[in-house]
Amino acid sequence: MNAIGIDVPKGKSTVAILRPFGEIVTKPFDVMHTSAELDELIKLILSLEGESKVVLESTGKYSQPVNN
Numbered sequence: 001m002n003a004i005g006i007d008v009p010k011g012k013s014t015v016a017i018l019r020p021f022g023e024i025v026t027k028p029f030d031v032m033h034t035s036a037e038l039d040e041l042i043k044l045i046l047s048l049e050g051e052s053k054v055v056l057e058s059t060g061k062y063s064q065p066v067n068n
Helices: 035-047 060-067
Strands: 002-007 012-018 024-032 052-056
Touching: 012 035, 024 035
Parallel strands: 002 052
Antiparallel strands: 002 012, 012 024
């Protein structure tokens, strides 16, 4: 299973993706809260082999663009 962790501060999110046993799929990278960059993140997540779980902290209104 892929583990996708997203930190959601104001204006951008920081994303890291790991596979079992700590295998790094992507080092942490930033995604701006724009439709284009969120669409690219969705494409990346959907392109991963196997099941993926996304975990993010609910930080009030800042998590809303990622949750839509």
